Amino acid sequence: MPGATAVGITYAGGVILASEKRIAYGNFLVSKNTRKTFQITPYVGAACAGLVADMQILSLQISALAKIRKMDLKRDIPPNSVAKMMSNMMYERRFFPLLTQVIVGGVVGEPAIYTLDSLGSVLPDEYAAVGTGAEMALGVLDPQFKSGMSEKDAVDLAVRGIRSAALRDSFSGDGLDILALDANGAREIAQAA
Structure with a gap:
């Protein structure tokens, strides 16, 4: 599976999702500015x-399904429902799987994070890392994560986790994308490379 590093962290009242921007296939660096x-x-x-193609199609299809589901239910779709829809789609394709690992996170009620593998297994957690740099990122997240931390602390921890992975994983690097989700909705956080 092509490499990358992505992390998700819950904090008091929200979730931080972060990923680096590099796409590399083997020894070839394809892009330094890809949204993940x-x-x-x-x-x-x-x-x-x-x-990346699998990530993009999965996110677009699930986004469309979530909009339809919201119209049916007339309420916001919680992260566990989005994770389950994604899991179902990934499991349906188990014989020709989407080659992506996903962290789904958000806030509808309480902050929540779910990790999914290529076959659709859903694992809830307070923080997670996926990709070829996950081991390095978890080496930073494990000892420093604190339940109920502030948004600023969660962003700083996510940045440290991704940067740690980028130092040792040649498939990860070239800046960060950070998405913060809380009761007010989603917003991107600008971060220096």
Whole structure:
């Protein structure tokens, strides 16, 4: 699977999703400015690692399904429902899988994060990392994560996790995309490379 690093962190009242921007296939650096964080609904987002085309089609299809579901239910779709829809779609394609790992996170009620593998397994957690740099990122997240941390602390931790991975994983690097989700909705956070 092509490399990347993405992290998700819950904090008091919200979720931070972050990813780096590099796409590399083998020894070839394809792009230094690729988005791997996606807003699915106004309150739910996803951060991905793997094949970019698979990430993009998955996020677009789930976003459309979530809009339809919201019209049916007449309420916002929580992150666990988005994760389950994504899981179902990924499992349906298990014989020709979408080559992506995903962190779904958001706030409808309480902040929540779910990690999905290529076959659609859904694992809830307070923080997560996926991709070829996940081990390095988790080496930073594990000892420093604190439940109920502030948004600023969560952003700083996500940045440190991604940067740690980028130092040791040649498939990761070239800046960050950060998406913050809270009760007011989603917003991008500008971050220096």
